[in-house]
Amino acid sequence: MINLPQSIPSTGLGEEAAFELLGMPALQQAADLAAPDALAHMDPPSAPIAARMAYVVAQANQNLLHPATSPFATEAERVVLDWIAPAFGMAWGQFCSGSRLANLTALWAAREAGARFVVASADAHVSVPKAANILGLPYHPVPVDEHGRLIRDSLPDLADAALVLTAGTTGRGVIDNLAPVAAKWLHVDAAWAGPMQFTCHRDRLAGIDAADSIAISAHKWFFQPKGAALALFRKTETRASITFTSSYLARPNSGVEGTRSAAALPLLATLLAWGQEGLAERIERCITIAEQLAQRLEADPRAVLRQWPETGVLNWRPAQADVAAVIAALSGTSSAFTIGETPWVRQVAANPHADVDAIWARIDDALA
Structure with missing residues (x-):
């Protein structure tokens, strides 16, 4: 975090200085939702x-x-x-x-x-x-x-x-x-x-x-x-x-x-x-990304796919490794979700810019 005063300053910095102080950290310390391996929550990058x-x-x-x-x-x-x-x-x-x-x-x-x-x-x-x-x-x-x-x-x-x-x-x-x-x-x-x-x-x-x-x-x-x-x-x-x-x-x-x-x-x-075609293309790309990852997870003996993703939401878990450890390794691109009493890895294909190979590389490392 940046070093800020403990109370409202009596004399302001000026608008440009305040923006320079806050603007870049606000961007640099935020998750890049459009990154190639960004696939975590229902948070798409803004158009x-x-x-x-x-x-x-x-x-x-x-x-x-x-x-x-x-x-x-x-x-x-x-x-x-x-x-x-x-x-x-x-x-x-x-x-x-x-x-x-x-x-x-x-x-x-x-x-x-x-x-x-x-x-x-x-x-x-x-x-x-x-x-x-x-x-x-x-x-x-x-x-x-x-x-x-x-x-x-x-x-x-x-x-x-x-x-x-x-x-x-x-x-x-x-x-x-x-x-x-x-x-x-x-x-x-x-x-x-x-x-x-x-x-x-x-x-x-x-x-x-x-x-x-x-x-x-x-x-x-x-x-x-x-x-x-x-x-x-x-x-x-x-x-x-x-x-x-x-x-x-x-x-x-x-x-x-x-x-x-x-x-x-x-x-x-x-x-x-974008038009309706442009909107559709981005959503359909997200769904395809989830389905491609589901295919890889289903074929990998190290993973268990809970069910086929209907709307781009994946639930899966490692066959042997600890779920919490895998989620920690996938920090920023996954979350935890419990079905019954069983924990699962949850990933949501909300990012149309995601790259399946980049995401799979992180999953592969987490399962290694």
Whole structure:
């Protein structure tokens, strides 16, 4: 760490000096998510065009709560949502500062529609029970099968329930069966795998268009800077149930957040620069990387592959060596994940710039 004063200095260094002091360490001491051997968490490198637009957003510092101060950014958000929502069969949506807020927003709408408790798989993201707790709704986890998918035969009566299905679980990356089910509200947490809808693998999300709401993390497979997500809704009338107004507002405020930044601008720039083909190519490359590594792990007697990667998430363990030691050797390109009581190495193909040979060289050394 750099040597910093213990309190706010009475006399400032000046902006250039402060930037020189902090800027390079902030980059040099950060993980390089675009490195050839970077394959650890669900953290893709930001699209360069998105990073550039994020600077513009910060410089303008627009607040989309007040359209008069952000006319261009407000229109940009409308355009992006009009592009993305119909691809999932949704009628409208809004940006949120992360998919935790997107899940909370969706489950708030579910409660207003009459849902009295929340049901999700035991492998659902922690933001789902957290949202239920915030909303004062009982939470019922449902067991998962050997692959990590929600067991539908274990579902309770859903007449008064908000059922949350996961498209890309955090630990194993599996997609629950998304076929329609009779529930008061059906929400799909597609924070990770949602953007696969724009790829040749969209069939893995079959049934997602029957959801009442969908959450997608833009800072995952839309390759955006942190703090951007989308909450999408099938019915336009849902908006009224989560909208409030006040005398100081230029227009009614929908959703959990009030003040929020123009997060749609970097995503709009990315989609314009890459097009759907460019986005698809990067996601499909990530999935291919995971599958190629799975093939090598499956063929190597030193390793045990837990299951085939459905959305670019690998779970494997050494056949003989200590899992913790292997994870330590793979520091920065793996994490630990426990299935039952068994520890596994978890690697996520979030980096489209990753090189299979570079990653395998590290795995090979760790298993040696």
